[in-house]
Amino acid sequence: MGHATVRVDPAFAVGPLNRRLFGSFVEHMGRCVYTGIYEPEHPSADALGFRRDVADLVRELGVTVVRYPGGNFVSNYRWEDGVGPKGERPVRLDLAWRSIETNQVGTDDFVDWCRSVDVEPMMAVNLGTRGIAEAVELLEYCNGDDGTQVSERRVAHGHEQPHDIRxxxxxxxxxxPWQMGHKTAEEYARLAEETARAMRRLQPDLELVACGSSNRGMPTFGTWERVVLERCFDLVDHISAHAYYEPHDGDLDSYLACAEDMDRFIRSVVATADHVAAVRGSDKLIGVSFDEWNVWFQARFDGESSLAIREAPELIEDVYDVMDAVVVGSLLITLMQHTDRVAMACQAQLVNVIAPISTRPGGASWRQSIFYPFALTARHARGTVLRPAVVSTAVDTAEYGALDQLLLTATLDEGSGDLVIFAVNRSRTEPCELTLDVVGLAGSAAGGAGYRLVEHLVISDEDPHARNTEDDPERVVPGAGTSTLDGATLRSVLPAISWHCIRLTEGTPR
Incomplete structure (x- = not known):
């Protein structure tokens, strides 16, 4: 059995928890939109054609911000096709995913859906096959209120008030190179600079995200970020990062530890951004928009060129197991550990396409295993992210070397007194005995009463490949873990391949 000793203290904090870390992503890809969030003929459809059963799951998931409409899709997208009367919208060929796009869902529809499920919309503009003029016109259509021709089109389409997308x-x-309109770093930096400048003429207080590297393994990684930020530093607020994880060559030890890659990715981007700031003599902190991340079994995908052209095809609808849920939980822990510099994060995607939510056209919707660590983290993480001191048994990985067996973070809500521990045992074979000291927090407890244990939730299974399906939608659900709290010391045994949410609160033990 492995061992981990942890100490948490409010004096050691990363910073306030950024709620935008619990973002998601809706792209016109596969069945994410059509028969995913939108299906007018479904028994649960609302007046706008969106599935109420899916909307309920989105609320339960706890999503705070949703990026739209892509993704690769946006680089060939004409936003004008998706507004106005549905009967007049053109049917187009989407080159990104070789699909027929009906445009029955577009900008106004998406914003209406966001408001209905209480999430913030995050919009992408096409800088692949289009450019500055189209980006500014989309911004004016969404946010303009000056009675111009473009903003009046929105009013005529039934949206008198601006969408106010920030x-x-x-x-x-x-x-x-797979992107429609792929550019070199210099080409993109120049276009992004001028597009940002023009958009800020219309609305100076926008938050703008420049494209960073699409993954850490790109040959231009690091150089791309530097070149782009040297041109755009004063005009943008964030730079993006994307990462997808899967086992390689059967190496499950490295797969369980892949949050280490995300951590190194974030640190590298932050270091590059801070280097550009230092050279410019600036104190500005560029944020990281980690606006695509998830488990994705890309080795099972033959690529876009293999796809037959059709409408809303079933595309990369991966089915996730317990191990994948544990990995997703570890990635969320890592994002929280960087709450001071990660401005937002979007799990890709929301429904059907490598997603926590699955649907059947005309039928059921259900939660995949990866739904639960996201939903429980979004629900219970509050207040300040602490920086725990961890001494742990190591696990050996071929890809990342020796790492702590236990990956852990904690949040403290000083208003309610809630302390929540999020932990992953990333060993494939060995349980981990956890001893966690909360003595540093005891002095802040109401009336000096100390802490009491509220609950311990765990995702684990004797079969790490257990998964939820339409026929067995509750095969994998959170269970009760085993913890004891003796004074200021929490003790738990965490099974191999497991994710945990342990909740404590101020007050006399019951």
Whole structure:
């Protein structure tokens, strides 16, 4: 059995928890939109054609911000096609995913859906096949209120009040040769600079996200970020990062530890941004928009060129197991550990396409295993992210070397007195005995009463490949873990391949 000793103290904090870390992503890809969030013929459809059963799951998931409409899709997208009367919208060929796009869902529809499920919209503009003029016109259509021709089109389409979208992505993965309109770093930096300048003429207080590297393994990684920020530093607020994880060559030890890659990715981007700031003599802190991340079994995907052209095809609908849920939980822990510099994060995608929510056209919807660590973290993480001191048994990985067996973070809500521990045992074979000292927090407890244990939730299974399906939608659900709290010391045994949410609160033990 492995061992981990942890101490948490409010004096050692990363910073306030950024609620935008619990974002998601809706792209016109596969069945994410059509028969995902939108299906007018479904028995649960609302007046706008959106599935109420899916909306209920989105609320339960706890999503705070949703990026739209792509993704690769945006680099070939004409936003004008998706507004106005549905019967007049053109049917187009989407080159990104070789699909027929009906445009029955577009900008106004998406914003209406966001308001109905209480999430913040995050919009991307096409800097692949289009440019500055189209980006500014989309911004004016969404946020303008000056009675101009463009903003009056929105009013004529039934939206008198501006959409007030605050966060805008300047293209998507423009470093990738797979992208429509792929550019070099210099080409993209110049276009992003001028697009940002023009958009800020219309609305100076926008939050703008420049494209960073589409993954840490790109040959231009690091150089791309530097070149882009040297041109755009004063005009953008954030730079994006994307990462997807899967086992390679059967190496499950490294897969369980892949949050280490995300951690190194974030640190590298922050270091590059801070280098550009230092050279400019600036104190400005560029945020990281980690606006695509998830488990994705790309080795099972034959690529876009293999796809037959059709409408809303079933595309990369991966089915996730317990191990995948544990990995997703570890990635969320890592994002929280960087709450001081990660401005937002979007799990890709929301429904059907590598998603926590699955649906059947005309039928059921259900939660995948990865739904639970996201939903429970979004629900219970509050207040300040602490920086725990961890001494742990190591696990050996081929890809990352020796790492702590236990990955852990904690949040403290000083208003309610809630302390929540989020932990992953990333050993494939060995349980981990956890001893956690909360003595540093005891003095802040109400009336000096100390802490009491509220609950311990765990995702684990004797079969790490257990998964939820339409026929067995509750095969994998959170269970009760085993913890004891003796004074200021919490003790738990965490099974191999497991994710945990342990909740404590101020007050006399019951």
């Amino acid at each position: 966060v805008w992505c300047l293209g998507n993965e423009m470093d990738g």
